[in-house]
Amino acid sequence: MSIESSVADRRFPVDRQALVNRLREVLPAQALLVEEEAMRPYDCDGLTAYRQLPLIVALPADEGQAQAILKVCHELKAPVVPRGAATGLSGGAMPHRDGVLVSLAKLKKIIRVDPVSRTAVVQPGVRNLSVSEAAAPYGLYYAPDPSSQIACTIGGNVAENAGGVHCLKYGLTVHNVLRVRGLTIEGEIVEFGNAALDAPGYDLLALLNGSEGLLAMITEVTVKLTPKPELAQVVIASFADVRLAGDAVASIIAAGIIPAGLEMMDKKAIHAVEPYVNAGYDMDAEAILLCESDGTPEEVAEEIGRMTAVLEKSGASGIRVSQDEGERLKFWAGRKAAFPAVGRMTPDYLCMDGTIPRKRLAEMLLAINGLSEKYALRCANVFHAGDGNLHPLIMYDANQPGELERAAAFGAEILQLSVRFGGTITGEHGVGIEKIAVMAEQFSLAEIATFHGLKAAFDEHGLLNPGKGVPTLARCREYTQARAGSAATPTRS
Amino acid sequence: MEALIENWVGRVAEAASAGRSLAIRGGGSKAFYGHPENGDVLEVGAYRGIVAYEPTELVVTARAGTPLSELAAALAEQGQWLPFEPPHFGAAATLGGMLAAGLSGPRRQAVGAVRDFVLGVKVLSGAGEVLSFGGQVMKNVAGYDVPRLMAGSLGTLGVLLEVSLKVLPLPVAEKSLRFTIDEASALARLNQWGGQPLPISASAWHDGVLTLRLSGAAAAVAAAQRALAGEELPEADAVAFWQSLREQTHAFFAGDGPLWRLSLPSVAPRQALPGSTLIEWGGAQRWLRGGDSRAIREAAAKAGGHATLFRADDALKASAGVFQPLPAPLLRIHRNLKHAFDPQGVFNRGRMYPGL
Numbered sequence: 001m002s003i004e005s006s007v008a009d010r011r012f013p014v015d016r017q018a019l020v021n022r023l024r025e026v027l028p029a030q031a032l033l034v035e036e037e038a039m040r041p042y043d044c045d046g047l048t049a050y051r052q053l054p055l056i057v058a059l060p061a062d063e064g065q066a067q068a069i070l071k072v073c074h075e076l077k078a079p080v081v082p083r084g085a086a087t088g089l090s091g092g093a094m095p096h097r098d099g100v101l102v103s104l105a106k107l108k109k110i111i112r113v114d115p116v117s118r119t120a121v122v123q124p125g126v127r128n129l130s131v132s133e134a135a136a137p138y139g140l141y142y143a144p145d146p147s148s149q150i151a152c153t154i155g156g157n158v159a160e161n162a163g164g165v166h167c168l169k170y171g172l173t174v175h176n177v178l179r180v181r182g183l184t185i186e187g188e189i190v191e192f193g194n195a196a197l198d199a200p201g202y203d204l205l206a207l208l209n210g211s212e213g214l215l216a217m218i219t220e221v222t223v224k225l226t227p228k229p230e231l232a233q234v235v236i237a238s239f240a241d242v243r244l245a246g247d248a249v250a251s252i253i254a255a256g257i258i259p260a261g262l263e264m265m266d267k268k269a270i271h272a273v274e275p276y277v278n279a280g281y282d283m284d285a286e287a288i289l290l291c292e293s294d295g296t297p298e299e300v301a302e303e304i305g306r307m308t309a310v311l312e313k314s315g316a317s318g319i320r321v322s323q324d325e326g327e328r329l330k331f332w333a334g335r336k337a338a339f340p341a342v343g344r345m346t347p348d349y350l351c352m353d354g355t356i357p358r359k360r361l362a363e364m365l366l367a368i369n370g371l372s373e374k375y376a377l378r379c380a381n382v383f384h385a386g387d388g389n390l391h392p393l394i395m396y397d398a399n400q401p402g403e404l405e406r407a408a409a410f411g412a413e414i415l416q417l418s419v420r421f422g423g424t425i426t427g428e429h430g431v432g433i434e435k436i437a438v439m440a441e442q443f444s445l446a447e448i449a450t451f452h453g454l455k456a457a458f459d460e461h462g463l464l465n466p467g468k469g470v471p472t473l474a475r476c477r478e479y480t481q482a483r484a485g486s487a488a489t490p491t492r493s
Numbered sequence: 494m495e496a497l498i499e500n501w502v503g504r505v506a507e508a509a510s511a512g513r514s515l516a517i518r519g520g521g522s523k524a525f526y527g528h529p530e531n532g533d534v535l536e537v538g539a540y541r542g543i544v545a546y547e548p549t550e551l552v553v554t555a556r557a558g559t560p561l562s563e564l565a566a567a568l569a570e571q572g573q574w575l576p577f578e579p580p581h582f583g584a585a586a587t588l589g590g591m592l593a594a595g596l597s598g599p600r601r602q603a604v605g606a607v608r609d610f611v612l613g614v615k616v617l618s619g620a621g622e623v624l625s626f627g628g629q630v631m632k633n634v635a636g637y638d639v640p641r642l643m644a645g646s647l648g649t650l651g652v653l654l655e656v657s658l659k660v661l662p663l664p665v666a667e668k669s670l671r672f673t674i675d676e677a678s679a680l681a682r683l684n685q686w687g688g689q690p691l692p693i694s695a696s697a698w699h700d701g702v703l704t705l706r707l708s709g710a711a712a713a714v715a716a717a718q719r720a721l722a723g724e725e726l727p728e729a730d731a732v733a734f735w736q737s738l739r740e741q742t743h744a745f746f747a748g749d750g751p752l753w754r755l756s757l758p759s760v761a762p763r764q765a766l767p768g769s770t771l772i773e774w775g776g777a778q779r780w781l782r783g784g785d786s787r788a789i790r791e792a793a794a795k796a797g798g799h800a801t802l803f804r805a806d807d808a809l810k811a812s813a814g815v816f817q818p819l820p821a822p823l824l825r826i827h828r829n830l831k832h833a834f835d836p837q838g839v840f841n842r843g844r845m846y847p848g849l
């Protein structure tokens with residue numbers, strides 16, 4: 001089963017044949033897919049429950065072709081949905097039924113790696129990990145490391161402001177991008193940011209990060225490269241109680257330590273991962289923390305000592321420190337494989353992405369356990385604990401009647417709780433189509449209206465990725481009314 | 494406090510209907526920056542005070558009128574600070590002015606700028622509505638990143654009411670080193686060091702002398718000091734030196750002549766422009782005294798960056814423009830954004846660019 005998208009509130013009166021004809025004039029034949037069978041693989045992203053066929057799929061090979069596509073679409077007022085590797089988890093790259101799905105996957109050249117300025121200029125379809133691989137000979141790497149880094153693209157990373165397990169110390173995508181070159185919906189070339197550290201005028205570069213393909217189509221990105229630390233080591237601490245693990249996270253920060261990575265997994269996640277990856281995790285623990293230190297050998301030794309002391313004092317039942325680079329990578333491999341590992345245990349899962357203040361991690365975990373019983377669905381938890389970013393993985397079977405609906409309601413409750421705890425509905429995966437209704441939980445009508453104004457500043461006719469990211473005001477009203485009718489208390493006026 | 498906002502909502506409505514501009518004023522410490530204030534002054538300094546601060550969350554939320562010195566003192570009590578070292582430019586400096594001006598100090602290249610640390614804002618829009626964006630958590634991609642858009646927008650998009658910032662622990666150890674070296678070699682060295690995992694937290698070259706600051710764990714600072722050699726500066730002198738750059742009280746900044754700020758790729762070669770120069774941020778920020786506006790703007794653009802007329806008299810600002818002109822498509826987006834937040838053009842009209 002899949003939720004056929006009733007999501008794009010707005011229809012666009014597009015003449016498909018006219019659109020195909022015009023695109024054929026400006027593109028080589030192999031750059032267009034028009035048969036249903038050929039378009040099928042493009043009908044969803046990582047949020048597979050939501051599927052939609054576009055009118056046409058376009059596969060530009062360079063910026064010029066992308067530009068030509070946009071000009072045609074703008075002229076014919078046809079929606080455009082950009083797509084990278086489609087690893088997105090919020091449906092951001094799901095096609096629009098009246099529009100063109102534009103895959104940037106063929107724009108995959110690393111244009112330049114400059115070890116002196118510590119930057120790389122890459123096309124949007126370049127995979128995240130390839131940037132670090134290209135920079136490795138110079139002792140440099142690209143710091144943001146989403147767990148999907150072997151597949152996801154830089155264009156998609158910018159569009160989602162992707163994070164990784166090391167972003168507590170090294171920042172999110174927005175902190176590691178200097179310049180984005182892109183196309184407006186009119187097909188005009190624009191540069192946001194530059195090769196310096198700032199640009200004149202408003203910080204449009206910051207706006208582009210996390211804009212989910214709604215403001216511009218990204219065609220080139222200059223990223224910052226970071227010198228590889230001399231040494232990195234990771235501590236794994238086991239806890240017999242999730243509360244102790246949650247409090248340990250706050251205690252590490254309170255001790256003035258900013259770990260290079262600070263991740264948490266609960267028992268279900270450990271049990272999903274261990275048989276799959278043999279990472280060496282403690283199967284008896286209720287929760288484990290992975291806490292990384294990097295720097296000079298002296299610095300790491302000192303910091304690992306301090307981390308270990310805090311973890312012991314916080315009631316860890318077991319502590320292990322990686323002894324060499326191989327072991328460190330093995331410890332991380334488990335965490336990075338958490339989603340596919342859970343995927344093996346269940347036909348389908350929904351990945352939530354709320355962020356909350358760290359001090360409420362344990363409370364949230366207990367609340368999720370309660371919801372898991374209420375909805376009779378299993379849930380494994382992996383958290384970017386250092387950032388307070390949660391990834392509860394709600395397991396369900398779409399072939400069982402009612403399970404998807406239950407999973408969605410379970411997820412919505414987690415997001416509502418995230419807002420009530422002083423956090424947000426999405427930390428790094430984006431709103432896309434998945435969380436569009438819940439936006440009303442976090443923003444007032446006036447705030448949503450401001451987002452629409454901001455969008456219109458870039459895209460007057462609303463052609464870039466319509467129906468994603470920001471709900472219509474009508475939907476917000478519906479949501480608020482429905483919520484007011486239910487027992488739950490509204491969280492914000 | 495809420496009465497203050499109600500009063501401002503009235504002022505905004507009045508100004509909008511009269512077609513007038515309001516000049517938003519926090520402490521007035523950065524009134525010199527940008528084009529001159531224009532319209533009736535809206536004093537916002539009274540809306541002040543820390544709203545929430547939890548050291549273990551690494552987040553502080555304060556009203557925009559909060560003096561920066563008060564905020565810094567509260568953070569220091571918990572061993573934390575604003576690591577981008579924002580310039581105050583006077584005791585009256587406020588949090589709101591800091592964000593609106595978007596200026597960062599000596600540590601910018603190492604840790605990031607104001608915009609990298611903003612997590613959330615509450616603003617009063619030109620339509621008289623109080624709006625909140627972002628939040629108090631480290632990662633948040635719900636809605637467009639309006640908080641970062643506010644950094645450096647010079648009050649043209651609304652009245653900042655509340656700001657949430659990420660804060661960090663103070664560095665454990667710091668050492669400053671000096672080297673005698675010419676400009677071109679200093680630039681080459683800085684870029685070479687930048688590619689190594691060294692804990693360099695600030696750099697400045699002026700008049701044949703390069704000063705470096707190392708910050709971090711004691712062991713890392715000591716190791717870097719051994720590797721780099723250089724002459725160690727006594728601690729008190731080092732603190733005073735970096736402070737004099739941050740606050741522009743260093744002798745280089747003295748006098749009334751125009752001061753240009755060139756923001757360039759760190760690898761841009763030595764600029765053949767007349768006038769005395771001071772280089773910061775590993776080569777990415779270069780200050781210049783005097784010179785021909787057109788030649789400076791052209792040189793900056795050619796090098797891949799831009800030039801700001803940081804301090805000058807109003808006549809020169811009017812003729813040269815304070816900020817590098819924007820290409821047409823970007824200017825159009827700027828105007829549209831201004832319209833989205835401030836449809837009547839009430840706030841700080843013309844402070845950044847004509848028509849914004």
Ligand SMILES: Cc1cc2nc3c(=O)[nH]c(=O)nc-3n(C[C@H](O)[C@H](O)[C@H](O)COP(=O)(O)OP(=O)(O)OC[C@H]3O[C@@H](n4cnc5c(N)ncnc54)[C@H](O)[C@@H]3O)c2cc1C
Pocket residue numbers: 045046081082083084085086087088089091092093104124145146147148151152153154155156157158159160161162163164165212213214216217218219339340428429465
């Ligand atoms: C197993 C797994 C683990 C993951 N782990 C993480 C993680 O640790 N951290 C994290 O942040 N995310 C994670 N993700 C989510 C996902 O990988 C990221 O959101 C990633 O940034 C998406 O990149 P993509 O190339 O796949 O983009 P897509 O999914 O193709 O697109 C994502 C969005 O970007 C837009 N877009 C893509 N390319 C462009 C372009 N050139 N111009 C304009 N807009 C564009 C699309 O329209 C869409 O809205 C994970 C996903 C999976 C499946």
